[in-house]
Amino acid sequence: MVDTKVETISRLAQWKIDNFGPCSYKKSDPFKLGIWNWHLSIERNRYLYIHLFPEPSRVSKEQPPIARFILRVSNSASSSSSSRKFYISPVHERVLRTCDDFVWPVDTTFLGRIIIDVEFLDLKIYPLNGGEASSIWPSDGKLQSVATQNTLRCLSRMLYEAIHADLTIITADGTLKAHKAVMSASSPVFQGLYHDIGEEKDSSTIHIEDMSQESCRALLSYFYGTIKHEDFWKHRLALLGAANKYDIGDLKDACEESLLEDLNSGNVLERLNEAWMYQLHKLKKGCFTFLFDFGKIYDVRDEVNTFFSHADRELMLEMFQEVLTIWK
Numbered sequence: 543m544v545d546t547k548v549e550t551i552s553r554l555a556q557w558k559i560d561n562f563g564p565c566s567y568k569k570s571d572p573f574k575l576g577i578w579n580w581h582l583s584i585e586r587n588r589y590l591y592i593h594l595f596p597e598p599s600r601v602s603k604e605q606p607p608i609a610r611f612i613l614r615v616s617n618s619a620s621s622s623s624s625s626r627k628f629y630i631s632p633v634h635e636r637v638l639r640t641c642d643d644f645v646w647p648v649d650t651t652f653l654g655r656i657i658i659d660v661e662f663l664d665l666k667i668y669p670l671n672g673g674e675a676s677s678i679w680p681s682d683g684k685l686q687s688v689a690t691q692n693t694l695r696c697l698s699r700m701l702y703e704a705i706h707a708d709l710t711i712i713t714a715d716g717t718l719k720a721h722k723a724v725m726s727a728s729s730p731v732f733q734g735l736y737h738d739i740g741e742e743k744d745s746s747t748i749h750i751e752d753m754s755q756e757s758c759r760a761l762l763s764y765f766y767g768t769i770k771h772e773d774f775w776k777h778r779l780a781l782l783g784a785a786n787k788y789d790i791g792d793l794k795d796a797c798e799e800s801l802l803e804d805l806n807s808g809n810v811l812e813r814l815n816e817a818w819m820y821q822l823h824k825l826k827k828g829c830f831t832f833l834f835d836f837g838k839i840y841d842v843r844d845e846v847n848t849f850f851s852h853a854d855r856e857l858m859l860e861m862f863q864e865v866l867t868i869w870k
Contacts, residue, residue: 545558545559545560545561545568546568546569546570546571547570547571548570548571548573548580548582549573549835549836550573550574550575551802551805551828551831551832551836552802552803552804552805552806552828552832553575553661553662553663553679553803553804553805553806554659554660554661554662554805554832554836555573555575555580555582555659555660555661555662556657556658556659556835556836557570557582557657557658557659558618558655558656558657559584559655559656559657559658560655561654561655562584562586562652562653562654562655562656563586563653564586564653565586566584566585566586567583567584567585567586568583568584568585569581569582569583570582570583572597575662575665576607576662576665576678576679577601577605577667577678578596578597578599578601578602578607578665579596579597579599580594580595580596580597581593581594581595581596581597581641582594582658582660583595583641584656584658589647589648589649589650590615590647590648590649590650590652591645591646591647591648592613592615592645592646592648592658593641593644593645593646594609594611594613594638594644594646594660595638595639595640595641595642595643595644596638596639598640602639603639604670605667605668605670606637606638606639606667607637607638607665607666607667608635608636608637608638608665608666608667608668608675609634609635609636609637609638609662609664609665610633610634610635610662610663610664610665610666611633611634611635611660611661611662611663612630612631612632612633612634612660612661612663613630613631613634613646613658613659613660614628614629614630614631614658614659614660614661615628615629615648615650615652615656615657615658615659616628616629616656616657616659616837617652617654617655617656617657618654618655618656618657626840627650627652628840629648629650631646633663634646635664657837659836659837661806664677664679665677665678665679666678679803679804693767694766694767694768697724697766697767697768698766698768700721700724700766701720701762701763701766701768704719706721707719707720707721708721708722708746709721709722709725709746709747709748710746710747710748711747711748711749711750711758711762712747712748712749712750712751713750713751713753713754713755713757713758714751714752714753714754714755715754715755716755717755718755718758718759718762720762720765722736722746724765724766725765728764728765728790729765729788729789729790730789731787731788731789732748732788735748750784752783752787753780753783753784754780756777757777757780757781757784758784760773760774760776760777760780760781761777761780761781761784764781764793774796774800775800778797778800778801779797779816781793781797782794782797782798782801782816782820783820785797786820794820794822798817798822798824798825799824801813801816801817801822801825802824802825802828805828805829805832807838807841807842810829810832810833810838810842811842811845811846811849813825813829814826814829814830814833814849814857815849815852815853815857817829818853818854818857826860830860830861830864833861834864834865
């Protein structure tokens, strides 16, 4: 059935049930979030009982998720926010193995079309060899080969020890050393700069004064393949601006994916503005989906007026068109 499908975006899952009767039971199709497949189920007895549990598998048996999450259930009698009712759970955190490990009783008489949202605030697992539980977000990425690790160690030494460095970068609050060859290979803008005859080439100095020294160091670490995940997340907005300015497509894509990954009600309007500024179509679509398809626009109604007072008119027009599309 169509209404067993669960839609997901970022860390949010939404199940829209078209027709839920007074004596009904439904179970969703599996949906992927993190490294597990999940199910939602709903049944009515005296209360409305909502279950969340991982699909039985080797992964869920050997490394059951420690989930921290919020549930929200609402009716969808009409498109008017005044007639739509919400029930929001407290924040839950527990190990989930089976359908009996978590149930949320909701004292409501909702019938007909029902929407259930679950927002995962964190997912942790215990290592197979023992130790402390750790979050699956963020991940350090795939293991690298020995040869790649050796190359990265060499590049790291070249950067941080300034081995045969032939370029000085002047930032907003300090200077850094780098190599023209690495900069040119990383960005067509820098490559073109060294093909031109001018002061920048002759002096072996470039000015990147719209970045702090720390953010520019993160940019160089990306060029040299040594950037750490925490540094990327800390400076991703500055890196996004640099990627846009210096035509670094892969970095721009990585920043866009990262900004979409931890989308939530507290940052969605800011992310929407960044998506518009840097023409990040996937992030913009994700923000629209989060706000309108998943109904999170009701969570940010107090911030919308301030957002509209500064937003580009064309962006506002696209938002209104999106609302009209949803309401059709």
